[in-house]
Amino acid sequence: MYQMDIKMLSYGDLNETVYMEQPPGYVAQGEKQRMVCKLKKAIYGLKQSPRAWFDKFSRIIGEFGFSRCQADHSVFVQTTTSGMVVLAVYVDDILITGSDLVGIEEAKTYLQKHFVTKDLGRPRPDISFAVGLVSQFMDKPRLVHWEAALRMLKYIKASPGKGLLFKRHGHVKIEAYSDADYAGAEDDRKSTSGYCTYVGGNLVTWRSKKQTTVARSSAEVEYRAMAHTTSEI
Known part of the structure; x- marks a missing residue:
């Protein structure tokens, strides 16, 4: 199982004509001060943005051979000669798993060609408690918190093969x-x-x-x- 994060709101295409007021610092002086901006892409805060992003993502992932699951429309499945690849989408977070490891890597590469992605690697539930504990001191961290964070990084480096394994x-x-x-x-x-x-x-x-x-x-x-x-x- 692998995790990915995508910058979603800059990819949605609008089907409607939407105008917005000029943002602060962008307002032109004079007669243009009363003008508005016409949006070409979905932006953060627009109610159509999540739907526009998901429609475009569904189209692009469908062109790669994935089909939408009828039971859950946020899950996409691809059947290959070596097994299957399952892709689950939650807003801009993606989980990829399956029995075809080559197919998983190909799907990740395909997504990276079409979107700005961040490969978060494998889920690590073994460090979730430690990460949550250290995160409580992000506002005023001390040396002991820095040392704890470094210790977690050393642990991750020393155990690269750890992750989630699904068995039948x-x-x-x-x-x-x-x-x-x-x-x-x-x-x-x-x-x-x-x-x-x-x-x-x-x-x-x-x-x-x-x-x-x-x-x-x-x-x-x-x-x-x-x-x-x-x-x-």
């Missing part, structure tokens, strides 16, 4: 697990909850997040974690 277990049973600590944050006494869900014995979603309120008991913390897990299912 003969069933598609859905399982979910949740857990939480109690008042683990020393600065605000908030708790951290987490969950992971499995489909057919394979990990598909996971999350670790500090709770927004201060709990009065460990039971309350566990119930909140269980509620978040249930919402994910």
